[in-house]
Amino acid sequence: MPTHEDRNRCHYVMAFIAETLRARNVVPTGLPHKAIVNTKLDKYTIPENMGVWVYQGIVCSNNKDWQNEREFKPERFIDSEGQYMTTRPKAYIPFGVGRRVCPGERLAIADLFLVLVRFLQLTQDYEIILDSNGGIDPNPDITDQLAPYPYKIKFHKR
Structure with a gap:
């Protein structure tokens, strides 16, 4: 049976999970945010108290931040020594951003690992x-x- 400690040895499995979440974001719109002050982003002005949604699906799959963004490549999360990269790119936000980031991210990743490895073992x-x-x-x-x-x-x- 896989254990949580196995994640430190199964680098490609962890990279596969990260790439899956990047390629097909489970909640592409994330949670709503609110501008707490008048804010200027590029040519747009966001007034104070305006509701804001971050479309995470675009951030996780745009060609500005990801090379060959339509290709499924778990290797993008593996470093030159074959280790899973624990510090990920800024554009990797399947669990949200800022203070509203999903508090269950670690549990979700841990459970995804256990379920995936057990599934692979059984099949x-x-x-x-x-x-x-x-x-x-x-x-x-x-x-x-x-x-x-x-x-x-x-x-x-x-």
């Missing part, structure tokens, strides 16, 4: 295939939709 004797017989194209490069398509997953014994 190592199977080939996992996305079924596209229902007219569903299993294309991960979908940008015009917030929710995933209802894929069917088939397991075939090796």
Whole structure:
């Protein structure tokens, strides 16, 4: 059984989780914020007490901050020595920003790790295939939709 301590040895698994959260943000709009003073951002003025939403989905997937942003590359979270980078880029904000960052981020990452590793352990004797017989194209490069398509997953014994 995987343990929380295993995260320090499973660098690629941690990078896979980080890249998954970057590529398909679970809550792309995050939580609402409020400007506490009149603020000028570029050519825009945000008045005091104005509600503000950060569209995290764009920040996590724009080409300004991410090279080849449409490619799924867990390696972007691995350093030159093969270690998972614990200090991530500023544009990596799947759990929000500022004082409203999700307080459950560490628990979520820890649980994602345990579930993913256990799933991989239990399915190592199977080939996992996305079924596209229902007219569903299993294309991960979908940008015009917030929710995933209802894929069917088939397991075939090796």
